[in-house]
Amino acid sequence: MPIFNWFKKKPPDSAIEALIAGLEAADFFKYADPQKVPSLKDEMRSHSYPFAFDSGRESFADAEDLAEGGVGKFLNEIGSFLRRQGVQLGQASDEMEKSEGYWVTVNGQKYLMATAEELQLPPWEIVTANCFSLVDKLLTEAGSDERVNCLYFGGNEQIAVFLTTRQNEIIQRWPMEDRERPLSSRHLLERIGR
Secondary structure: OOHHHOOOOOOOOOHHHHHHHHHHHOOOOOOOOOOOHHHHHHHHHHHOOOOOOOOOOEEEOOHHHHHHHHHHHHHHHOHHHHHHOOOOOOOEEEEEEOOOEEEEEEOOEEEEEEOHHHHHOOOHHHHHHHHHHHHHHHHHHOOOOOEEEEEOOOOOOOEEEEEOHHHHHHHHOOOOOHHHOOEEHHHHHHHOOO
16 A cells, blocks of 8 residues: 555545644644645645645654664654654664564663564564654653654554644544554554553
8 A cells, every 4th residue: 555545646625624724723734844834735635634744743664674673763763853842862772682672772771672572473563562652751751742653553654653632633533544544652552462
C-alpha cells in the first residue's frame, strides 16, 4: 500500500475544509514552512486526508530498520524536533546482542527495546512500541504537549507523526482506513500485550 494512498485520489469532500480549519485552529501547521502551508492544505483537499507530508510533524520510522538496531539513529533524526519541545537529548546509541537483547542509550540511561527472546520473534512491532513509548516519556518529562503517533504500524511504510491531544482528537473523527489512523504509544503497547 503506498504511503498515505498518495497516488489514489479520493473524491473531494466538503468536510475536509472543516477538518483543515479545526487542525489550523489547533496549531497543526505550527512547524511547517509558512510558505508551504497553502500547498499542504491543497494536498489534504485533493486526497481528502488529514496528513500532508512536510508539515514538520512527521518522520519515516521503518519498523524493520528500528528492529535491526535503528532506534538510536531514529532518535537522532528526530532530535531537532524533540529539542524544540524542551527534550534534553544527547547522542542516542544502540546496543544489540542476540543473547542479551536490544538496548538504546539516551543521555547515559539505557532503555530496553526488546529482550533476547523477543529478538527471536519478528520484533518489528515490539521495538516500535517501546521506541515510541520512550519518545513519549521524553516529551512528557520535558513538559511538551506533543506525543508521537504511528501510521502504518509494524510495516516498512511506518511513519511517526507528532500530534497534540487536541489535534489527535480532530483527526480520529475523520473517516480513514485503520492502518492510516494514528496510534498512540499507549495503543502500540496494548497491541503487543503490555
